[in-house]
Amino acid sequence: MSKNRPIGIFDSGVGGLTVLKAFRDMYPGENYIYFGDTARVPYGTKSERTVIRYSIENSRLLERFNVKLIVVACNTSSSVALDILNREFDVPVVGVVKPGAVAAVKATRSKNIGIIGTEATINSGSYRREILSIDPFVNVFEKSCPLFVPLIEEGWIDDSITFEVAKRYLSYLKDKNIDTLVLGCTHYPLIKDLIQKVLEGVSLVDSAEETVKMTAKVMNGNLKKDGEGKVKILVSDLNSRFEKIAEMIMGDTFQIEEISIE
Amino acid sequence: MSKNRPIGIFDSGVGGLTVLKAFRDMYPGENYIYFGDTARVPYGTKSERTVIRYSIENSRLLERFNVKLIVVACNTSSSVALDILNREFDVPVVGVVKPGAVAAVKATRSKNIGIIGTEATINSGSYRREILSIDPFVNVFEKSCPLFVPLIEEGWIDDSITFEVAKRYLSYLKDKNIDTLVLGCTHYPLIKDLIQKVLEGVSLVDSAEETVKMTAKVMNGNLKKDGEGKVKILVSDLNSRFEKIAEMIMGDTFQIEEISIE
Known part of the structure; x- marks a missing residue:
């Protein structure tokens, strides 16, 4: 993927796939890395400090894949961590x-x-x-x-x-x-x-759709509409629940891999 | 607490307090350390491997407090991790x-x-x-x-x-x-x-009650009925939800402290 740096997207779990899908529908030529933090989901009932820490760790993980931008597909993370992520990371960080x-x-x-x-x-x-x-x-x-x-x-x-x-x-x-x-x-x-x-x-x-539009603006329109890019879906806990709902959202099956976040 | 080594109890979150309460009701003279892994709750929807890892980390944390025994108050952890915990730790480990x-x-x-x-x-x-x-x-x-x-x-x-x-x-x-x-x-x-x-x-x-009875057997009846022991409640994510439900279960307020598990 070095020629075409991927777009990184993270969420607390499976829900952010609605955002990945909106991106794929509009810019199928891009490569995507999605990370769902299923080992620590949900974020929405946890404290701000913990959500900030998780959001930084997730972004670091995406950074390892040389992403050109980070989309925070999780509303909870976007609500409490976006400013901090934008300060901490060199690539642009877009929330929902x-x-x-x-x-x-x-x-x-x-x-x-x-x-x-x-x-x-x-x-x-x-x-x-x-x-x-x-x-x-x-x-x-x-x-x-x-x-x-x-x-x-x-x-x-x-x-x-x-x-x-x-x-x-x-x-x-x-x-x-x-x-x-x-x-x-x-x-x-x-x-x-x-x-x-x-x-x-x-x-x-x-x-989801509006986030794609805003991201395109942030990237000055430099997103590929043509071609067929790759999609990599990573989770911190691989379980059948995720796979079931992922298919429901994406309308397609993807290989899903587990990766350690801690 | 060095004279009277505490009983360690862990759960994925707040629910295990029902077990702590049953212990306190029967053996108020004991000291207790409770750990609720609220930063990673719930366990019940996650994979066996992840729950085992969390259970080992929680037990290690209790070990640092020199507990004389570990009670796994979480049904999910007890279901998938009890044998491994009993092999890994020197103190007795009792599940529910x-x-x-x-x-x-x-x-x-x-x-x-x-x-x-x-x-x-x-x-x-x-x-x-x-x-x-x-x-x-x-x-x-x-x-x-x-x-x-x-x-x-x-x-x-x-x-x-x-x-x-x-x-x-x-x-x-x-x-x-x-x-x-x-x-x-x-x-x-x-x-x-x-x-x-x-x-x-x-x-x-x-x-809960039956777990207390089985624990007493494991300890050969060496549990204190008299006196008033100390209770320490620790969580990996301190949030108002936990405090509210904790009070509902314990019928009393306790100081709750946050501690890092990762």
């Missing part, structure tokens, strides 16, 4: 929060935007900050949804219980007159239909 | 699986026993093996319940959604004529009432 915020501000007309994510993402206030820095007159309503990830990983996607959980979590947002909701966790696009059923008529923002 | 199996065989009359636990515990077949080694004529029915831990950690204890999840998971066991169910995860006693509602008339086995 800013692109999601940009897309949400573009989409809203009522100026009432909802954000859902893990506890750590919501507690960090990262989306609120990014949105208000673009447009200080937007109202931001945030709600953490800790059970969405385990429900999705259990495969209960189009499911009555998941629907009840969504109704409970999202009821807070229902009477806030939001017209735009940011899916602030890479797992959530997998239950997009169900969330849409609870919040009818609300635009759902999935940061 | 065997005590649970002993208690279940004592309790059953129909000779049909159900086991619930995390994916890793159920996939390991540890309870089945222990039960059949005591009584080969028992029928064992196993079901993993991956959502119970996140639901409990969300605080949805006496809750309609958790009840629906329990009905779905346990329906498989309902028509098996079981009269005894092992709660094969230290979190599950917290939703005992709800499980009992789904499986009326079934005896629920919580390994």
